[in-house]
Amino acid sequence: MVDGRARRVSIGRRGSPTSTVIAVSDADGDALDHDADRWLVDKVRAGDVDAYEVLVRRHRDRIYRIALRMLGNPHDAEDVAQDVVIQLWTALAGFVGSSTFTTWLYRIVVNRCLNHLQRRRHTRPVLDADSPPAPGAEETVIAEQRAAATLRAIAALPPDLRAVLVLYQMEGLSYREVGAITNLTESTVRGRLHRARLHLLDELRGWA
Amino acid sequence: MSVPRGVDDRGRDDDRLRCGRSIEETLAQVAEGRGAERDEHQRGCLHCQAALAEYERLWSPVREAAAQRITAPDSVLESALRRIRGAVEHSDYGVLESPDGVTRIAARVVVVAARESARGVPGVRVALSKQVTATTGASEPAVTAGVAGRSTAIEITLAADHGLDLVALGERVRREVAARVQALTDLVPVEITVIVDDVFT
Numbered sequence: 001m002v003d004g005r006a007r008r009v010s011i012g013r014r015g016s017p018t019s020t021v022i023a024v025s026d027a028d029g030d031a032l033d034h035d036a037d038r039w040l041v042d043k044v045r046a047g048d049v050d051a052y053e054v055l056v057r058r059h060r061d062r063i064y065r066i067a068l069r070m071l072g073n074p075h076d077a078e079d080v081a082q083d084v085v086i087q088l089w090t091a092l093a094g095f096v097g098s099s100t101f102t103t104w105l106y107r108i109v110v111n112r113c114l115n116h117l118q119r120r121r122h123t124r125p126v127l128d129a130d131s132p133p134a135p136g137a138e139e140t141v142i143a144e145q146r147a148a149a150t151l152r153a154i155a156a157l158p159p160d161l162r163a164v165l166v167l168y169q170m171e172g173l174s175y176r177e178v179g180a181i182t183n184l185t186e187s188t189v190r191g192r193l194h195r196a197r198l199h200l201l202d203e204l205r206g207w208a
Numbered sequence: 209m210s211v212p213r214g215v216d217d218r219g220r221d222d223d224r225l226r227c228g229r230s231i232e233e234t235l236a237q238v239a240e241g242r243g244a245e246r247d248e249h250q251r252g253c254l255h256c257q258a259a260l261a262e263y264e265r266l267w268s269p270v271r272e273a274a275a276q277r278i279t280a281p282d283s284v285l286e287s288a289l290r291r292i293r294g295a296v297e298h299s300d301y302g303v304l305e306s307p308d309g310v311t312r313i314a315a316r317v318v319v320v321a322a323r324e325s326a327r328g329v330p331g332v333r334v335a336l337s338k339q340v341t342a343t344t345g346a347s348e349p350a351v352t353a354g355v356a357g358r359s360t361a362i363e364i365t366l367a368a369d370h371g372l373d374l375v376a377l378g379e380r381v382r383r384e385v386a387a388r389v390q391a392l393t394d395l396v397p398v399e400i401t402v403i404v405d406d407v408f409t
Binding site: 035036039040043048049050051052053054056057060061063064065068078081082085086089143146147149150151154169170172193194197198200201204205 | 232235236239263266267269270272273274276278279280281283284285287288289291292293319323333334335336337338365367405406408
């Protein structure tokens with residue numbers, strides 16, 4: 001939609017068992033996911049809880065995944081993800097659409113994680129080191145242990161480097177997108193990413 | 209041969225491999241999955257080859273971790289949504305009576321069933337559903353037992369792919385929703401209103 005206004009065309013009598021109401025709008029060429037997100041956001045802003053559920057359902061794995069990779073601990077990740085889901089309901093009133101919903105959401109999750117890390121400083125080791133390996137083939141168990149160790153290594157990075165690494169390396173975002181989310185210039189993103197990679201190599205060297 | 213960081217001929221750390229290539233670029237090449245795309249220098253340089261091999265070895269667990277599929281526990285969504293719904297919604301129930309007892313079905317169950325079945329219709333990009341009050345003018349939602357005898361009325365709002373016959377799409381959605389809701393709940397959708405609210409190209 002270019003101007004945010006829908007052209008509504010009604011067919012049939014609304015309320016009858018065969019009614020269909022059609023509203024046609026111009027397209028803006030954005031990716032379909034962004035279109036669907038924007039459509040849902042408009043509904044949420046009008047107070048539609050079901051639209052909110054659909055919107056959050058589309059993004060819940062992303063929210064949790066970022067939190068897990070930022071915090072390195074499933075329990076903390078779950079707490080932060082739940083907080084984000086609750087916070088978004090009211091925060092969406094302030095979403096003006098100057099960025100995509102996804103970028104805005106990433107920003108909220110990353111900031112929430114950084115706040116959480118600040119509060120958690122020096123209090124808890126990352127990830128459940130004593131959690132039993134999942135049953136399954138030996139290869140699967142080893143892969144899971146390696147993934148868990150990698151997550152620990154990422155969680156050992158300084159938070160400012162970690163956010164850039166998670167967004168770029170793990171989430172596959174561009175320098176520009178990471179910059180928009182973290183409020184950094186692209187060159188700063190590149191610098192932090194390199195430092196994060198070097199830190200990570202040092203961590204990984206110990207057990208690789 | 210370990211070449212994780214650049215060390216110059218005098219043993220000092222720097223940001224270049226001994227051949228002069230940038231460590232940052234070499235590491236980025238591996239981290240971004242371009243380790244095998246070696247240029248002419250790298251094909252003939254032992255320092256670059258050693259560095260690329262070592263970075264590949266060290267970086268492979270990161271690549272695996274990035275590819276790992278992580279799904280959120282149900283609790284992430286459900287407990288948060290319960291709190292939000294509790295603040296803004298009331299619960300209505302359909303009641304199905306049988307000689308052996310009564311089955312109560314929350315209006316929300318019908319809403320979710322209708323929404324998910326509408327979303328599964330080809331051409332529907334995103335769909336929402338809600339229960340509507342009975343067209344008889346009764347103040348209760350149609351799903352409430354006795355109002356219309358195990359019946360329910362549903363409204364589907366959706367956005368569709370551009371270029372479709374939207375009236376035909378509306379009919380397909382209506383058929384799918386009616387069949388699915390009845391199969392899942394035994395409530396009879398007597399009225400299904402489809403609103404095509406937007407189209408995406």
